[in-house]
Amino acid sequence: MKLLTGNDLKTGFVTWWTGADWSLHIEDAADVGEAGEAILAAEEGARRVNAPYIINGEQTADGPRPAHIKDRIRALGPTVRPDLTLKPADPAAGDWVI
Amino acid sequence: MYKYDEYDHAMVDARVAEFSDQVRRRLAGEITEDQFKPLRLMNGLYLQLHAYMLRVAVPYGTLDSRQMRMLAHIARKYDRDYGHFTTRQNIQYNWIKLEDAPAILEDLASVEMHAIQTSGNCIRNISSDQWAGAAADEITDPRPWAELLRQWSSFHPEFSYLPRKFKIAVIAANEDRAAMRLHDIGIQIVDKDGQHGAAFYVGGGMGRTPMIAPLIKDFVPLDDMLSYAEACLRVYNRYGRRDNIYKARIKILIHELGADEYRRQVEEEFKHVKSLGIDPPKAEFDRIAAQFAPPPLDASAPDAIDRSDPDFAVWVDQNVAAHKVSGHAIVNISLKPIGGIPGDASSAQIDLMADLAEKYSHDELRVTHAQNIVLPHVRKADLYAVWQALDAAGLATPNLDLISDIIACPGLDYCSLANARSIPVAQKIATRFSDLGRQKELGELKLKISGCINACGHHHAGHIGILGVDRKGTENYQLSLGGSGAEDVSLGTITGPGFDEDGVVDAIERVTDKYLAERTEGERFVDTFRRVGMAPFKEAIYG
Numbered sequence: 001m002k003l004l005t006g007n008d009l010k011t012g013f014v015t016w017w018t019g020a021d022w023s024l025h026i027e028d029a030a031d032v033g034e035a036g037e038a039i040l041a042a043e044e045g046a047r048r049v050n051a052p053y054i055i056n057g058e059q060t061a062d063g064p065r066p067a068h069i070k071d072r073i074r075a076l077g078p079t080v081r082p083d084l085t086l087k088p089a090d091p092a093a094g095d096w097v098i
Numbered sequence: 099m100y101k102y103d104e105y106d107h108a109m110v111d112a113r114v115a116e117f118s119d120q121v122r123r124r125l126a127g128e129i130t131e132d133q134f135k136p137l138r139l140m141n142g143l144y145l146q147l148h149a150y151m152l153r154v155a156v157p158y159g160t161l162d163s164r165q166m167r168m169l170a171h172i173a174r175k176y177d178r179d180y181g182h183f184t185t186r187q188n189i190q191y192n193w194i195k196l197e198d199a200p201a202i203l204e205d206l207a208s209v210e211m212h213a214i215q216t217s218g219n220c221i222r223n224i225s226s227d228q229w230a231g232a233a234a235d236e237i238t239d240p241r242p243w244a245e246l247l248r249q250w251s252s253f254h255p256e257f258s259y260l261p262r263k264f265k266i267a268v269i270a271a272n273e274d275r276a277a278m279r280l281h282d283i284g285i286q287i288v289d290k291d292g293q294h295g296a297a298f299y300v301g302g303g304m305g306r307t308p309m310i311a312p313l314i315k316d317f318v319p320l321d322d323m324l325s326y327a328e329a330c331l332r333v334y335n336r337y338g339r340r341d342n343i344y345k346a347r348i349k350i351l352i353h354e355l356g357a358d359e360y361r362r363q364v365e366e367e368f369k370h371v372k373s374l375g376i377d378p379p380k381a382e383f384d385r386i387a388a389q390f391a392p393p394p395l396d397a398s399a400p401d402a403i404d405r406s407d408p409d410f411a412v413w414v415d416q417n418v419a420a421h422k423v424s425g426h427a428i429v430n431i432s433l434k435p436i437g438g439i440p441g442d443a444s445s446a447q448i449d450l451m452a453d454l455a456e457k458y459s460h461d462e463l464r465v466t467h468a469q470n471i472v473l474p475h476v477r478k479a480d481l482y483a484v485w486q487a488l489d490a491a492g493l494a495t496p497n498l499d500l501i502s503d504i505i506a507c508p509g510l511d512y513c514s515l516a517n518a519r520s521i522p523v524a525q526k527i528a529t530r531f532s533d534l535g536r537q538k539e540l541g542e543l544k545l546k547i548s549g550c551i552n553a554c555g556h557h558h559a560g561h562i563g564i565l566g567v568d569r570k571g572t573e574n575y576q577l578s579l580g581g582s583g584a585e586d587v588s589l590g591t592i593t594g595p596g597f598d599e600d601g602v603v604d605a606i607e608r609v610t611d612k613y614l615a616e617r618t619e620g621e622r623f624v625d626t627f628r629r630v631g632m633a634p635f636k637e638a639i640y641g
């Protein structure tokens with residue numbers, strides 16, 4: 001599957017295209033198939049996202065996951081600071097990242 | 099400490115106003131990211147893995163308590179309560195919001211700091227010896243010269259769009275604590291027959307093509323230093339490769355021209371440049387130098403240290419260095435707790451170090467290229483109080499220059515250019531070697547880790563260096579041995595095939611075991627390596 005990701009213009013936070021909007025959570029990401037380029041152009045133009053790009057992903061029981069380690073780290077947060085990730089209270093949250 | 103004059107203030111304030119307007123226009127959609135990116139980079143604002151990243155310059159690594167507290171304030175108010183001190187004596191914040199950037203720069207300007215020229219193809223923050231002004235072995239304080247270079251290079255109209263970034267270091271001791279010869283220009287203030295001059299080493303660097311800077315001129319009279327630097331840069335600006343980013347650094351130009359031909363061109367250019375009156379009048383230099391006058395230190399202060407607390411004594415032996423004034427010492431604060439993140443400090447720790455500097459170190463602190471902090475002027479009689487306060491804040495790890503005093507770049511946990519993570523490897527190595535007795539047995543051992551070939555973690559210059567690479571989408575680590583960034587400068591040699599994260603920790607243990615078996619009396623790891631060569635280590639690692 002193909003996913004769209006970028007950073008929020010104002011905050012810089014990592015965001016994922018949900019099919020209608022942008023979310024901080026990879027679980028909300030939607031498969032954009034072949035439509036990625038067109039969505040990127042429109043969304044970047046509308047300033048809803050900064051520096052967006054298309055990545056490969058895979059569907060898992062827990063939701064979509066980026067194929068490359070770099071985007072998996074982006075999806076959750078630094079592996080060395082679990083307290084700063086999106087799920088600071090869940091010690092198992094990062095199990096799929098590496 | 100240098101104090102901004104009206105020109106410094108005006109320049110920085112004008113830049114804050116200009117960038118604030120650029121941010122406003124970007125947020126309002128008046129400019130695109132492509133237009134905005136070069137503008138934000140000129141102000142130290144990157145877009146990294148998790149958010150914007152702001153790199154703040156600490157000129158030649160020197161700052162006062164007020165500035166240090168501002169760094170803590172920024173971490174607390176705008177970031178996530180910590181900062182990362184870097185190998186270029188800067189600090190990076192990893193979670194900055196674009197909309198906050200103007201306010202942060204305003205806060206910085208209020209304490210005479212900024213993020214200008216911390217990115218882009220310009221002359222970057224001038225780095226120096228973190229013990230400058232205090233070291234027992236220096237011939238003079240190099241910082242007035244570093245400050246002069248800072249003023250000369252700030253907004254230098256001719257050198258704002260060089261072929262590539264440009265890094266300058268200035269030292270004034272034979273012991274090189276600033277990796278001087280791994281800079282685009284390394285300047286060593288030297289003494290010849292009672293006269294001070296500048297030795298110019300040009301064309302060093304790390305990155306994908308590491309090179310040690312050759313000596314271009316052994317003695318430039320200090321009255322000519324700026325003109326000579328200008329000539330060095332002009333030749334580079336004219337002939338540096340703008341067509342290929344991988345060949346754009348000055349080291350490649352000098353390598354291709356040869357040091358002799360480069361020197362000839364610089365000398366020729368210098369004759370012309372010298373007629374332009376770039377070097378400041380003596381009165382102006384004296385005005386700058388006066389601001390670096392040594393603090394009033396009482397040379398009759400007691401020299402003895404009460405070592406009755408054994409933990410304190412261990413720390414003194416490892417982290418405290420000789421000061422040029424008797425009764426005083428240089429305190430090195432390790433930002434490398436075992437299992438911690440090299441170079442990271444929390445707002446509370448930054449504040450505490452500021453408080454200690456104010457109370458015990460004449461209001462001065464330094465950031466080191468090894469990602470530690472220094473209190474340069476502490477009375478020996480105050481060392482115990484300083485240690486107790488540091489210890490209570492987790493800042494008294496007695497590991498300076500030992501195997502757990504690791505330099506590590508942010509790597510794939512934070513950096514968008516990374517191939518592999520650096521920090522977890524550093525944590526695992528420090529944890530494996532956590533026993534202090536074992537670390538001390540190994541002695542001086544400089545371990546440096548970069549998460550990609552850009553070499554921000556100085557891995558080429560590590561006695562043991564680790565480079566993270568991407569092997570078919572998984573992290574892999576190459577090991578190199580025998581580098582040094584000090585006065586015995588050398589580049590490491592790769593041992594062979596790479597390892598996974600745990601594998602590289604095991605390999606290092608085999609390397610250190612081999613060293614203990616091979617070394618002769620008084621040999622550091624790197625000395626043994628140089629004597630016996632790679633073969634026995636390779637054998638130990640790969641069997």
Ligand code: HEM
Nearest residue numbers: 184185186303304305306347507508513515552553554555
């Ligand atoms: C996280 C954002 C960073 C980016 C995007 C970045 C980018 C780069 C790049 C592209 C190079 C290679 C330059 C070349 O070979 O021409 C480089 C080199 C270097 N960087 Fe970084 N870096 C980052 C962080 C850091 C940090 C955190 C430090 C300090 C710990 C640092 C210090 C250095 C040093 C010392 C070099 C090698 C010296 C040289 O040859 O320029 N950088 N960096």
Ligand code: SF4
Nearest residue numbers: 507513516549550554
């Ligand atoms: S060496 Fe590579 S991974 Fe490490 S900070 Fe530099 S660019 Fe990033």
